[in-house]
Amino acid sequence: MNTSDFSDAFERTFKARVPFVLVQTAERARAMELIREVCARQTVGAYVHTLSKGTCELSGGRVVNEDRSVVGAIDFAGQQMLQRQNLTFILTEADEIETDTAFSRHLLDTVILASEKGGALVAVTTKPVWGQLQRQGMALTLSPPDQDEMLSLIRRQIADYRTLMPIEWDEADERRAATTLAGVTKIEAENIIAMMAASGSIKKTDFAELNRAKDGIFSNISGIERVEIRANALQVGGLSGLKAWLERKRPLLTADLRERGIRAPRGVLLVGVPGCGKSLSAKAIAASFEVPLYRLDLANLMGMYVGQSEGRLREALDTADRVSPCVLWIDEIEKGLGATGSDSTGVTTRMIGQFLFWLQESSARVFVVATANDVSQLPPELLRRGRFDELFFVDLPTEEERRDIIRLYVESGQLAELDPSLLEELVQGSEGFAGADLEAAIKEVVEEAFLHGDASVGADLFISSFRNIVPLSKTSPERIEAIRGWGRERAVPASGKSLTRAEDVTPMRRAVLLR
Known part of the structure; x- marks a missing residue:
């Protein structure tokens, strides 16, 4: 939920006296600010517990219980609810409520008491909650600021600097910055803008610094690997058709497309002859789009326990959404999602379904560049329209x-x-050289x-x-010719033109329009 939706939902649960409200967010300070605003509009008593102060009045901050432990806070809440009606207690450190534990049962007993006395317990945490406890109330998620909220935040902060230093950003630059900072918290965004302003100006050329600052926040993320791009290794010879297509798509990755009802480009699948620049193209695309590059190694996500592989993939894709806009490079995708027929447990099938669902439904600005050599192993559903924006064939260079x-x-x-x-x-x-x-x-x-x-x-x-x-075309001619035959019939040529005569080749799926 964005800020508006969260405030509205929390106020309704507050008025309804829902006995237990789980607020899932990584921004405790922002959540408490919104909760405090809602509680200020009501006339019931509200208290908050922190490890540093104990239990305090939410409005005035007066300490009412000096016991700083979470168990002590729950005991105090229970005692107060026995004496007074319609009290609200907010727990900011309830981190042991994921499973059936003594603490979870203790909290559950207090929640049941709250339901009898018109009270409510609110737990602000980043973790899920035990099912028995969850069924007693409601779960609300406060997401990081969305694009509109981030735009307002940037404009407010930049306005404070306009009389102090040169500001080159116009409205389009502010919107681009808001898109770039999507996924970071309010305080993180404020820190990044303040750090940029510390140089004495905010210029149009500062977007590279903006990306680096955001990347620093997610430097230790799990599931995907950050790939450093060397400027001297980004020139790709040939592939004019692919380059022309990418140049047209480039502005759309960071543009606000909501009015048109379309989403940002989703990515490309590059298939073709080994050694012809597919992997290098992924790095060049990230450099051209001026966004960070991350690599997803599907083979390393495989786990030995049931559900572990799927969980790791889900975590990696969630991480990619958080660091967007970015390029997500999946090298030799057939090795991780290939239909090898050796998977008796169905793990690969479930991972394919999970990946395709994310590819189809995720609204994050993650541009996927997947490469494949052995296309015969790719599941047919991966090649269907609507998954990737385009399927390019990288042939031997002309x-x-x-x-x-x-x-x-x-x-x-x-x-x-x-x-x-x-x-x-x-x-x-x-x-015949690659x-x-x-x-x-x-x-x-x-x-x-x-x-x-x-x-x-x-x-x-x-x-x-x-x-x-x-070259490989001479040491393994049958394999190379099989790959080329498949690509000529089923994919758009990355070079922008076919290597063979039109009468010898099945018509291409779609021509690449060149400007």
Whole structure:
């Protein structure tokens, strides 16, 4: 629930004298502020317990019971309810109520007493509650500030700085910042904005710092792994069709699309020949979108106990929602969700269902980049429309793409620009090479230049390095041709064009529109 919905729901439970209210939130201070506002509009007595002060009056803060233990607070609440009607007690440290324990039963007895005396106990916690206790009342969830609340918070805070320092952000920048900070708490958002203002100005170029600050909050999250992106490793040769599609989708990832009734782009599934840049594309996409990159390793989520794997996947996907907007990279997805037929317990089937439900229903701005080599293992439901926004096939690079890739690796290796005739000879001699094969050939030349100087690098060294590479298309031609045959018939070419004649190929699912 957002702030408005939570306040309304809590006020109704308060007026109805529901004997037990569970408030699930990670923002205790924000929840207490809202609860205090609701209680101030009523005429019944309300008290709050904290470990630092004991039990105090909610409105004035006067200590009424110096016993700081939670058990002592519950005993005091029971005693007061026996003497007075319609009292409300708020517990901020009731952390042992998840299961059937002595403490949970003690609390349950007091809740039953509250129902008889028109009283109420409110537990503010991040944890779930024992079922028997939960059935005595209501559970309310206070979510982090939504996009509109975050926008109001940012505007209020920036307004305080406008007379003190240069503020370059306009309304569009404020909305983008609100989208970026979705998932963080109110105090975390205030701290991030204050930290940015500490530099003496707030500029349009500060969004990279905004992302880093948010990423620092979730640096120790579980389930997914943060991937650092090196700027010098983000150039991807070729794949013009994929690049054009991504460029059109890029503004939509952080835009406010609610008026149009559409959601942000969900992601792409990249299938194709090993070594042709699928994994590198995930890093380049995150860099282009200017959002952090996280990697989900489905194989590492597998547990030995019943329900453990599904629980770990749920936790990982919930984490991805919290750190959004981001790119979630799932490398070789068929190894985690593949239909291998060896799963006798149904774990894989349940994980597929859970993942697909999240992919279909989650409204968080998580752009999924899943890669696959062996497409025969992918479950058919994963390829259905509505899961991913598009299915791209990454084929062996064309002549033009090989020319671009060779130039990129020569430049990144700080080698001299190739003579046009030598470049053309390398392009023609690398037919069937994947991007990884081209990288390996250039790497050998770069190593020689490092060891013996640039003067040792000549045309003969380039030619011999390329001749020493035996690509996978030659060592395993049947496998590569099977992959290419599948991709040509069922996916959009990432290069923007087919490698074969139109009459030899089943028509593509959909053409990629280029601008």
